[in-house]
Amino acid sequence: MEKAGNDYEAVVGLEIHCELSTKTKAFCSCESAFGGEPNSRCCPVCFGLPGALPALNMKAAEFAVRAGVALNCRISRISSFDRKNYFYPDLPKGYQITQQRNPICRDGFIDIQSSGAKKRIRIERIHLEEDAGKLIHRDGETLIDYNRAGVPLIEIVTKPDISSAREAQDFVRKLRSIILCTAISDCRMNEGSLRVDVNISVKRKTDAELGVRTEIKNLNSVNAIGKAIESEFSRQVSLVSKGIPLSRETMRFDPVSKSTLTMRSKESYNDYRYFAEPDIPPLVLSEEFISCVEQSMPELPERKAERYVSVFGISEDSAFLISGNNDASAYFEKAAESCSYLKTLSNMITSTLFPAFGDDGTDMSRLPEPEHLSEIADLSGTGTINSLTAKKLMELSAKEKKSPREIVERDCLAVIRDRDRIKKLIGAALSEMPKAKSDYLRGKKAALKSIVGRAMFLSGGLADPELLNEEAENQLAEKE
Amino acid sequence: MRPNDLPLYELSAMLSSGELSSEHLTMCCLETADRTDDSVGAFLTLCRDDALRSAREADRLISSGKGMALTGIPFAIKDNICTEGIRTTCASKLLSGYIPPYSATAVRSLENVCAVMLGKTNMDEFGMGSSCENSAFRPVQNPIAPGRVPGGSSGGSAAAVASGMACFALGSDTGGSVRQPAAFCSVVGLKPTYGRVSRYGLVPFASSMDTIGPITRDVRSNAIVFEAISGHDPMDMTSSSEAAETVSGSLDNSDIRGLRIAIPDMGATGTGLSECVEKAVLDAASVFESLGAKCVETVLPFDIRTLAAYYAISAAEASSNLARFDGIRYGSDAPQNGELDVRQFRSLGFGTEVQRRIILGTYVLSSGYGRDLYSKSLSRREYVRSAFRAAFSEYDLILSPVTPDPPPPLGRFKASPSEMYYQDVFTVPANLAGLPAISVPAGRDSSSGLPVGIQLTAPHFAESLLYRAAYLFEKEISDGKSRK
Structure with a gap:
């Protein structure tokens, strides 16, 4: 980002739509699951048939409150619903039921760790609303599937506290792991159950x-969020720095050209003619209801990280990183059960294995069984293997699903400390490198390095480097 | 006397004693319809075969001793109340081919007791109008005042009951649409407390004010129907679980001695007032006083400002409720070439009055000048609510006209929409405040011979009080008539 315009910084706020995984829809009892034969999970309410009325699914309200509690929000004792009026073929009633004036949750935050530093991103509000149907374009025709119409959504709106693509990505990753912890959504970006809109402007740092x-609409991967922000930031900076005024536009991100394109400009700016939804009375939540939700909360990433530091004694950075990914933390905790070298274990996860915990899910094939990783950490911690071997073992054990101890034995991967073998290795190296030997003897002490390096090579990288050094010095001293 | 002219509680007794069969009664209604509906135009859909089938079923039920008060009684339903498998048009071209896959909760309540559904009645398109001249199909004639409008928007329902084509009917009332046609056709119409009768399946006009209400020839019958259709419905979040008092069986014990009745200053509405209407209310006041009540004139929000607020709010909600008719899912004029022109579709599909309200409603919800009107209207609504709250801390009931004028000749409202809107000045306050109100016939104007009604308004959920007072009034009026 810095490259694009050193004097400018991005000011970014996110609107995240998250589909709630309630069994039934927000305002009727139709099944809410993804997919299904088109228009098979629909009733008069989903189709917006004249005369049908919404009946709020309290489970959806409960899920929204769970999100609010997890994101440190204030929960509204009274919230209310509004109609957002606009025309679109996928919108059966001609309006969407949402919460514009009195959202169910307000004023929360998430702490992220971006480029090493902790940063707090404030959350303005979370509101409950219904999803629309889906248009299917086929053979020059447009068909409508209303199965998704009425699926409950929460929209999480942040304050414009984000100042880079990287921070936005870190925020979404962290948010995702928190939401997944609360089990209110499956957060599948590729299936659209988590969609992100980016609001971005630029300003001089001063x-x-x-x-x-x-506004960039409907980004459906963490990668696209980063790319879209970077590209839109450069575009805005290049205009603003030339003194060309920007217009308030709605854009979309084209993943092929990796650039943002205008969807609609200010002229067609929608007036949604919001008004209080007369079909749904205000939602009043009792103290019992809210405290019941609070008490049923699982351990969230923040709390988990604290526990990792205090109970497992691992570093704060590792704890933050691991706890921020639910698969990674489950994996870590399983491995920790039988491991004596937890710091080593956590470092192995954060430095070597972390790429397996990707934005689109965890690649299990790249991970050893947790018990096996714990063995590797112990082997490494006790010095039985060196760090290079540890890395190699992670790969081997992920591939072969075999005990690392067995692999070490079978492939003779333990660090070589046997005096005789060390002696032989140095002897062999010296006889192969008469020039280095004579260089050393003539006072070129640096030549020792290449002799030890050669011996290490001959050991297949397994010899104890300190013992090799010692032995080389000894043997050369004898020669003097 | 034709059996279909008798009050339904008498019919109910005759059915259970075996003196009358539902099939015969239904036949009588259908014959009356065959004979008169060509000129009246009360029905949009008549379900002859279905009706006779369910009449025979009702007869079986009654003979096995399982009949209820409404079992076997033929009735009609306003065409904006959904009936599964039966065309529900809202008297709109747009829905001329629409067959709902489900029935409204109120309809199901009547089906559950095996009342006999005769068909769907004509109305002003989507409930918008006071004369039934805004039906996309045909206007309705007033069966008891030839050449006059039957009122609206539930004019078809009122006309069907007044002419004996149905023993009772369901109407809907958003701003007076049950009470005003009831007054024009000299029948009894109730607008229940908002939330008392489920709105599920009622095609919405203004959702925060829409109610379903019964239209009958007499007060007791009205109470019987009301008791059958009211109650909490989980499908309608605005429906109330407040317990309802059953009064239909004990109306003869009614006593309104000591009741305090408020009367608004009828000259202060800003809409004008016919002498015969004012006289009917004052006469009614004397009747109530003779029954031991005390009538006092007081300031109440029956005026043109309340009327304006009603029109802004109802149009706003209507503009949103009617947005779904965009040409994609409804209407037979779906474009064949794949080009969807929403504007053209809506311009051709909706009638003039509906378009006028959609435009007004869209305007008042739009940011800027119009939005201010909407906010002011909401404040006015709050004021109306609190004014009624205050009034009901001093008074038990409010007695008022139903409309400022008796039924006008056909064509008058068409020519002047604002004159039509003025007719709602006494009815819309109850809708804005969610109060129950009943329209009861008060005889005919001695000079013009036109029917005139009076309206009683009660606090929330006090329908039983309305029925008691209306019942006594009705009795006095008919006793007075029989004395003459």
């Missing part, structure tokens, strides 16, 4: 005033 912002 300015306090915000620039004109644009």
